Amino acid sequence: MEDMLGNSSFSDYISSSFPSQRVFDFSCEEETMPLGFMELLGVQDLHPSLFDMTQQTPLLTRPLHNPCSTKIESPPPELQTLPRFHRHQLRLSMMSLLKWTTRKKTRKRPRNGELKPKKTNKKRQREPRFAFMTKSEVDHLEDEYRWRKYGQKAVKNSSFPRSYYRCTTNSCKVKKRVERSFSDPSIVITTYEGQHTHPSPTMPRSSLGAVASTFDMAMQRTPSHYHQPFAANALSPLNFGQNGSSLNPSFLHERRFCSSGPSLLKDHGLLQDLVSSLMLKEE
DNA sequence: CGACTTTGACCTGCGC
DNA sequence: GCGCAGGTCAAAGTCG
Numbered sequence: 001m002e003d004m005l006g007n008s009s010f011s012d013y014i015s016s017s018f019p020s021q022r023v024f025d026f027s028c029e030e031e032t033m034p035l036g037f038m039e040l041l042g043v044q045d046l047h048p049s050l051f052d053m054t055q056q057t058p059l060l061t062r063p064l065h066n067p068c069s070t071k072i073e074s075p076p077p078e079l080q081t082l083p084r085f086h087r088h089q090l091r092l093s094m095m096s097l098l099k100w101t102t103r104k105k106t107r108k109r110p111r112n113g114e115l116k117p118k119k120t121n122k123k124r125q126r127e128p129r130f131a132f133m134t135k136s137e138v139d140h141l142e143d144e145y146r147w148r149k150y151g152q153k154a155v156k157n158s159s160f161p162r163s164y165y166r167c168t169t170n171s172c173k174v175k176k177r178v179e180r181s182f183s184d185p186s187i188v189i190t191t192y193e194g195q196h197t198h199p200s201p202t203m204p205r206s207s208l209g210a211v212a213s214t215f216d217m218a219m220q221r222t223p224s225h226y227h228q229p230f231a232a233n234a235l236s237p238l239n240f241g242q243n244g245s246s247l248n249p250s251f252l253h254e255r256r257f258c259s260s261g262p263s264l265l266k267d268h269g270l271l272q273d274l275v276s277s278l279m280l281k282e283e
Numbered sequence: 284c285g286a287c288t289t290t291g292a293c294c295t296g297c298g299c
Numbered sequence: 300g301c302g303c304a305g306g307t308c309a310a311a312g313t314c315g
Contacts, residue, residue: 156304
């Protein structure tokens, strides 16, 4: 763990965990995200503490290996003096906000030897994806959406299989992948793809409108594991607090809703640097 | 009996 | 073109 979080960059770690995927790709390239990053984060709903944290929490002690994230590479000196524990917290938070770029893929397979339909020329747009790392003994972390497992695959260079889940709601195309970190089997990496198009089937969200972003969902549908004290190393982006107590389900109702827009962006911390530069690029 | 999981086969993209 | 790895399908099995 220390090796992953302390002695090497997360991008290193993820790159090895997801060897064929590009990680921390905050739109360096031409490909643009279908949604703004802040949207994907449900930023209008982000708990202010997240930004509070970024204001007072040190940045990564080592640069991420992302040439675009130049701001990350020069943390203000004062931030370097904050406790390592907090640096890790923020790092873990940043680590959790992974985004993969879209990847072309088309398919519909025939069974029984029928010929498969020809590929279309259209590139298949992949939904943005976000990974959450959580220390847990349970592979499938409970959130308040219902998931159906539709596949499991052995992962190369890992003794742990990767499981594939789909939201059970008909019209909802959200998927998630669950796997264990090969370098630290106690860590579960949950990757969400897409956005729910419906409220949680198990918790009405009258105050939240019909469309919840995946991140928003992930932020709000705090798995029970997140309720563990941070000392238990729940590696969620939500775990900014020392004990995660603000992350219980009532968080959904208790959290203050940030007003959208500029006021939120007063922060000068890492996350904002990262996000705002991304947003600028998108504009 | 419906919802869900398991699992092997199949499909696709990518690197060589 | 081939092989590999990731991702998905769908039949069969399991469970409540």
